[in-house]
Amino acid sequence: MADTPPPDTNKGARNARGATSGKVADFRYKRPQRAKTSDRQRQPRNAPETVSGSPAGSKQQEVARRGQAKQAYAALDLGTNNCRLLIARPTGENFTVIDAFSRVVKLGEGLAMSGRLSDAAMDRAMSALNICADKLRRRNVHLARSVATEACRxxxxxxxxxxxxxRETGIVLDIITAQEEARLAVLGCHILLEQGPGPAVIFDIGGGSTELVLIEPGGKVPHIIDWQSVPWGVVSLTDTVGTEEGDEHSRLTRYREMCRLVSDSFAPFAERIAEHGQDRDSIRLLGTSGTVTTLASLHLKLPQYDRRAVDGLIVPAHSMRDISTRLSGMSRRERAQLPCIGDDRSNLVVAGCAILESILDIWPAQKLGVADRGIREGILRSLMAADMEGENSRRAVRELRGKNG
Known part of the structure; x- marks a missing residue:
């Protein structure tokens, strides 16, 4: 595949069945040996068809079976705010998306105060996950990995x-560590990093946490020098500081408190990476999150969100700061009326702005790369690379047996 995944060196998180973080697949969604006609009719036009009329065990049939078995991989990411699914088919060293799903579920709503997932939040997530399970079945997914992040941690x-x-959907969610979350985000979006010799920071602003990774570019997969995860995402920070009230002065005071909380949490990482970021002309910054894609849309003055215009965009850092400052002083109703924000993001985008500005403070790059990709793409690349490695090993064994037989 395009990237060979680095090892997950932290296997500390465990899922409900006791499996360590790093579990690759939910085998419920392996393609059945014989698909029903109705299932075949639902497949995309270019899905491989079973070769009929060939002798059992023939090379042609084996090639067909292999092509069918590898036609679809899936990545499901259940975050603190969103539930996202991506189903794709390998295309050379990359992949082609054949189905996708995204829904705001607010799984972590109220978690900062109660320490528990609420019944309403879990029901919202279950509704989305049932849709995902149906898509996984209909697409006859060969290999899938489903992960849960900060809210479930x-x-x-x-x-x-x-x-x-x-129990209710058949989906086996793996509660991954913060380190694994950071690794997958880097793996999914690093190819969009602006070319250059200097060090770079890749960050992912989530609903319940934010991951920052200092990388050394080069090779198919960048070397991770240092990383940190802080428990501040757009949901957790908003819930902690409280709902917005009062006039513009009160809103700006609330925003400054958000920035202070995040900056204090970032302080150890900022101190460790300071020596790497002294040359502002050479350092680079790449972000993946709803915050950066939303702000990039406002920078472009898009009437509605367009992934093709945003994914891979390079934006001046001062422009992102200006937009953040403007949003922080607006009322929720005013923000909701802006294109690409709407009601769903109007309450959370300010927290994202505070996190982004804190990142720009500790890593003052002149430009910011924007990625509308991340954990799901990282999972897909990991799955495909691991499956390809396994297939190469099996092929080598078959060839060895053939020579010896």
Whole structure:
């Protein structure tokens, strides 16, 4: 595949069944040996068809079976705010998306105060996950990995919820570590990093946490020099500081408190990477999150969100700061009326702006790369690379046996 995944060196998180973080596949979605006619009719036009009329065990049939088995891979990311699914088919060293799903579920709503996932939040997530399970079945996915992040890591009833998901949908969610989350985000979006010799920081602003990774570019996969995860995402920070009230002065005071909380959490990482960021002309910055894609849309003055215009865009850092400052002083109603924000993001985007500005403070790059890709793409590349490696090993064994037989 395009990238060979680096090893996950932290296997500390565990899912509800006791499996360590790093579990690759939910085998419920392996393609059945014989698909029903109705299932075949639902496949895309260019899906491989079973070769009929060939002798059992023939080379042609084996090639057909192999092509069918590898036609679809899936990555599901259940975050603190969103549930996202991506189903893709390998295309050379890359992949082609054949199905996708995204829904705001607010799984972490109220978690900062209660320490638990609420019944309403879990029900919203279950509704989205049932749709994902149906897509996985209809697409006859060969190999899938489904992960849950900060909300399930932090919640006292997180593993109970994971067990419910498996019982009701068949989806086996793996509660991954913050380190694995950072690794997957880098793997999914680093190819969009602006070319250059200097060091770079890749960050992912989530709903419940933010991951920052200092990388050394070069090779198919960048070398990770240092990283940090802080428990501030757009949901957790908004819930902690409280809902917005009062006039513009009160809103700006609330925003400054958000920036202070995040900056304090970033301080150890900022101190460690300071020596790498002294040359502002050579350092680079790439972000993946709803925050950066939303702000990039406002920078472009798009009437509605357009992934093709945003993914891979390079934006002046001062422009992102200006937009953040403007949004922080606006009321929620004013923000909701802006294109590409709407009601869903109007309450959370300010927290994202505070996190972004704090990142720009500790890594003052002149430009910011924007990625509308991340964990799901990282999972897909990992799955495809691992499957390709396994297939190469099996082929080598077959050839060795043939020579010896």
């Amino acid at each position: 932090r919640a006292s009833n997180g593993e109970e919820f994971i067990a419910r998901v498996q």
